[in-house]
Each structure stands twice: as structure tokens, then as C-alpha cells.
Amino acid sequence: NAGVTQTPKFRILKIGQSMTLQCTQDMNHNYMYWYRQDPGMGLKLIYYSVGAGITDKGEVPNGYNVSRSTTEDFPLRLELAAPSQTSVYFCASSSVAGGLGEQYFGPGTRLTVT
Amino acid sequence: DQQVKQNSPSLSVQEGRISILNCDYTNSMFDYFLWYKKYPAEGPTFLISISSIKDKNEDGRFTVFLNKSAKHLSLHIVPSQPGDSAVYFCAATGSGAGSYQLTFGKGTKLSVIP
Numbered sequence: 001n002a003g004v005t006q007t008p009k010f011r012i013l014k015i016g017q018s019m020t021l022q023c024t025q026d027m028n029h030n031y032m033y034w035y036r037q038d039p040g041m042g043l044k045l046i047y048y049s050v051g052a053g054i055t056d057k058g059e060v061p062n063g064y065n066v067s068r069s070t071t072e073d074f075p076l077r078l079e080l081a082a083p084s085q086t087s088v089y090f091c092a093s094s095s096v097a098g099g100l101g102e103q104y105f106g107p108g109t110r111l112t113v114t
Numbered sequence: 115d116q117q118v119k120q121n122s123p124s125l126s127v128q129e130g131r132i133s134i135l136n137c138d139y140t141n142s143m144f145d146y147f148l149w150y151k152k153y154p155a156e157g158p159t160f161l162i163s164i165s166s167i168k169d170k171n172e173d174g175r176f177t178v179f180l181n182k183s184a185k186h187l188s189l190h191i192v193p194s195q196p197g198d199s200a201v202y203f204c205a206a207t208g209s210g211a212g213s214y215q216l217t218f219g220k221g222t223k224l225s226v227i228p
Contacts, residue, residue: 041220042220043218097214103216
């Protein structure tokens with residue numbers, strides 16, 4: 001049981017490039033989330049999903065897109081990367097909605113945009 | 115505008131003593147509160163939670179206290195151990211619409227000195 005896995009662990013992008021951050025969970029959780037954590041700050045919700053085919057915006061969705069074609073996978077797409085997107089990205093999943101139950105986090109992807 | 119505030123960026127405590135981490139919130143709609151613990155290069159892990167209908171929740175060495183009138187909660191760790199050295203995030207959510215979104219504080223870095 002791997003929990004929540006994220007790839008890649010590290011990535012450096014040039015301004016204007018695009019990439020997809022991968023997230024997979026093997027706990028059969030309906031709810032999945034993408035957060036970003038900037039240095040010295042708390043985590044901010046980018047997008048979330050309540051099940052396959054259903055996604056919605058969080059607090060900071062601009063510059064990102066998501067899809068949820070299966071229960072297991074929740075990729076995050078960055079289009080036209082900007083330096084402001086330099087951050088650590090965490091994917092999480094839970095069996096109940098949002099904060100009402102424990103969220104399980106992946107190890108994170110450290111992204112630098114230069 | 116920070117809705118969840120952890121005003122102490124860091125805290126040092128001797129092994130065996132009590133660690134007290136504090137958190138204040140401003141949004142009256144928050145009614146469920148959680149603490150997450152994060153080690154370097156890992157994702158956050160759930161520690162303990164409390165509903166607004168309670169004023170205390172205990173789990174082993176960890177106790178969370180909630181003072182709704184003061185919009186304040188605290189996490190007590192007794193006795194503190196070197197393995198408790200990590201960043202602790204306070205998070206809050208409402209149980210109605212918007213309960214998908216956890217609002218995190220900036221975190222407090224706890225150092226337990228052997």
C-alpha cells in the first residue's frame with residue numbers, strides 16, 4: 001500500500017514551458033486535492049476533486065488545470081510556467097470531504113521556474 | 115488576510131518538557147480544526163483534530179484545546195521527544211459548504227533539544 005505517490009520529486013522549468021505533475025493514490029479515496037506551499041507559508045488549495053470526472057477550483061487556481069478521469073489519478077497541469085509558480089506542490093487524498101477527515105499527503109514535488 | 119494564524123515561527127523545548135503550540139483564527143464559520151506535522155522533504159501527516167462542539171481532544175501525548183470565544187486553539191505535547199521536532203501546521207474548515215477547503219496557518223517549527 002503506497003498511499004499517495006507524486007512524480008517527479010524535483011523539476012526545473014523555464015518560463016513559458018508546460019508540465020504535468022502526476023499524483024496517484026491506491027486507497028480508493030474519492031476526494032483528492034492539490035496544494036502549493038511557498039517558503040514560510042502555509043499550504044494553499046489549488047484544485048480539488050470529489051470523484052472521477054468532478055473537479056473544482058480552490059483558493060489559488062490561476063495558471064493550473066486538472067483532470068480526474070479515474071479514482072486513482074489526479075494530474076496537475078501547468079501551462080506557460082511563471083516564476084510565481086516556483087513552489088512545493090503536494091497532492092492529497094481523503095475518504096471524507098475536505099477537512100472533516102484525515103487527508104493523506106504525498107511527498108511533494110519541488111518546482112523551480114527560472 | 116490570514117484566517118488562521120500561527121504567530122510563533124519557531125519554538126525550542128527541552129526533551130521531557132511540555133511543548134505548547136498556539137493557533138488563532140478569525141473566521142467564525144470554522145468549526146473543525148486539525149493539526150498536521152511535517153518533516154523536511156515529506157508531506158504533512160495528520161496528528162489530531164477537534165470539533166467545535168468540544169473544548170478538548172486527547173490522543174496519547176497530544177492534546178488539543180479549543181477556546182471558541184477567544185477563537186484560539188493550542189496543541190500540547192507531553193512529554194516532548196526529539197522525534198517531535200518538525201513543523202506543525204494548524205488548519206481549519208467549516209462543515210457546511212466549503213468544507214472541501216482546509217485553511218492552513220504558516221506553521222511553527224518545533225525543536226526538541228535532547
